[in-house]
Amino acid sequence: MEPQLSYQVADSVATVVIRHPAKRNAMTAAMWRALPPLLDRLAHDPDVRVLVLTGEGGTFCAGADISTLQGSPEEAQGLAVAAEEALAAFPKPVLAVVRGHCVGGGAQLAAACDLRLAEEGALFGVTPARLGVVYPSSSTRRLVSLVGPATAKYLLFTAELIDAGRALRTGLVDEVLPGGELDERVAELTRILVSRSQLTQAAAKEFANGRDDRDGHWTTQARGSGDTAEGVAAFLERRRPEFTWSVPTPG
Numbered sequence: 001m002e003p004q005l006s007y008q009v010a011d012s013v014a015t016v017v018i019r020h021p022a023k024r025n026a027m028t029a030a031m032w033r034a035l036p037p038l039l040d041r042l043a044h045d046p047d048v049r050v051l052v053l054t055g056e057g058g059t060f061c062a063g064a065d066i067s068t069l070q071g072s073p074e075e076a077q078g079l080a081v082a083a084e085e086a087l088a089a090f091p092k093p094v095l096a097v098v099r100g101h102c103v104g105g106g107a108q109l110a111a112a113c114d115l116r117l118a119e120e121g122a123l124f125g126v127t128p129a130r131l132g133v134v135y136p137s138s139s140t141r142r143l144v145s146l147v148g149p150a151t152a153k154y155l156l157f158t159a160e161l162i163d164a165g166r167a168l169r170t171g172l173v174d175e176v177l178p179g180g181e182l183d184e185r186v187a188e189l190t191r192i193l194v195s196r197s198q199l200t201q202a203a204a205k206e207f208a209n210g211r212d213d214r215d216g217h218w219t220t221q222a223r224g225s226g227d228t229a230e231g232v233a234a235f236l237e238r239r240r241p242e243f244t245w246s247v248p249t250p251g
Contacts, residue, residue, distance in 0.1 A: 001019060001020075001021060001022075003019065003020035003022075003023075003028045003030070003031055003065070004019050004020075004031065004034075005017070005018060005019070005031055005034050005035060005038060006019055007038065007042070009042075009045070009047055009048055011190075011191075011194070012047060012048065012049040012050065012194045013048070013049070013050045013051075013052060013190045013194065014042045014045070014048045014050070014051045014052070015051075015052045015054065016035075016038065016039075016042075016051065016052065016053050016054075017054055017055065017056055018031070018053070018054070018055045018056065018060070018061050018106075019055075019056040020056075020065065021056055021057055023062065023065050024059045024061070024062035024100070024101050025055040025056055025057075025059055025060065025061045025062060025106070026061065026062045026063055026064060026065035026105075026106075027061060027063070027064050027065060027080075027083075027105050027106075027109075028065045028068040029065075029068045029069050029076070029079060030068070032064070032079035032080055032082070032083050032105075033079060035083040035086060035087075036082055036083060036086035039051075039086045039087065039090055040086070042090075043090055043091055043092065043247065044247065044249045046246055046249065048092065049092055049093075049193070049194045049198060049246075050092060050093050050094075050095065050190050050193045050194055051090055051092060051093070051094045051095070052094075052095050052096075052097055052186065052190065053087070053094065053095070053096050053097070053109065053110075053113060054096070054097040054098070054099075055098075055099065055100070055106075057099075057100075058099050058100045059099060059100030059101045060096070060097075060098040060099060060100060060101060060102040060106050060110065060122070061101070061102060061103070061105065061106025061109060061110075062101045062103050062104065062106055063103050063104025063105040063106055063107075063127065064076065064080060064104060064105045077133065077136060080105050080108055080136075081136050081138065081139065083109065084108050084109060084111075084112040084138075084139060084142075085112070085138070087109060087112035087113060088112040088142070088209065091202050091205065091247045092198065092201065092202070092247060093114050093115070093193045093201055093205070094112075094113040094114045094115070095113060095114065095115045095116075095117065095186065095189065095190065095193075096109070096110040096113035096115070096116040096117070097117055097118075097182065097186050098110060098116060098117065098118040098119065098122045098124075098173065099118070099119045099121075099122055099182070100121070100122060100123070101122075101123050102118075102122060102123065102124045102125075103123065103124065103125040103126075103127055103161065104125065104126070104127045104128075107124055107125060107126050108126075108139055110124075111139070111142050111143055111146055111172075112142065114205065115174050115189075116172065116173040116174055117173065117174060117175045117176075117177065117182060117185060117186060117189070118164045118167065118168075118173045118175070118176050118177070118182075119164070119176070119177055119178075119179055119182045120164055120176055120177065120178050120179055121163075121164065121179065122163070122164040122167070122173075122176075123161045123162070123163060123164075124155075124161065124162050124163075124164070124167045124172055124173075125155065125159060125160065125161040125162065126143065126152075126155040126156055126159070127159040128156065128159070129156060129157060129158070129159040130159045135156055140152065140156070143155070143156075146171050146172055147170045147171050147172050148170070148171070151170045151171075151172075164176045195240065195241075196243075197227050197231065197241075197243045197245065198243065198245055198246050198247060199218075199221060199222060199225050199227045199243070199245040200227075202247060203218040203221070203222075206218075221245065225244065225245035226244060226245070227241075227243045227244065227245050230242060230243060230244070231243070
């Protein structure tokens with residue numbers, strides 16, 4: 001199978017799959033370049049309310065396929081950062097579903113997602129110290145925000161792999177599921193996310209990611225959306241709300 005990113009949309013969930021099984025789903029240069037425009041299309045697709053990022057088969061992503069990165073280390077790092085930032089900026093909830101190895105650039109991608117669910121046996125590592133590469137400041141800050149300074153330093157200084165249990169204790173992942181239960185939990189969680197207000201989710205994501213200059217924008221959006229009135233009415237009538245606000249499409 002040629003290395004590629006594939007995706008499908010079903011029940012308002014876009015599932016993006018990293019496919020490069022010959023190298024534990026390591027990202028080629030072409031795959032790094034393909035991810036931001038793919039995310040842009042899905043961000044503006046009204047049929048998509050949640051994004052899932054996962055890997056083909058039994059592993060998530062083992063990092064970058066260095067054999068395909070022909071430019072300078074800085075250029076290769078720039079590709080990874082652009083993909084990471086595109087994930088972080090995706091205006092809808094993003095869930096990383098992790099099996100097997102989540103290492104290097106794979107951990108960088110998972111950290112940029114909003115939530116991370118892992119299967120028991122998954123391994124995580126941030127490995128630039130093995131290559132003498134300076135980890136980007138934005139990626140370092142994102143890692144610190146998840147796990148705290150001490151664990152971030154441990155991961156970056158040692159480049160050691162940690163198991164899913166330690167990843168859960170330190171905040172690198174949100175839930176760890178036994179083998180065979182991960183898909184069911186992902187389906188359940190995505191159903192919940194799809195049913196909630198996109199307005200609330202989009203505003204909360206911006207605020208949680210550090211935007212503190214958009215209160216007025218989101219207040220205006222809330223006033224014009226009808227979602228609040230619908231949410232209150234549905235609560236009082238004991239029914240499921242039908243929220244209508246969605247991420248604006250270009251044009």
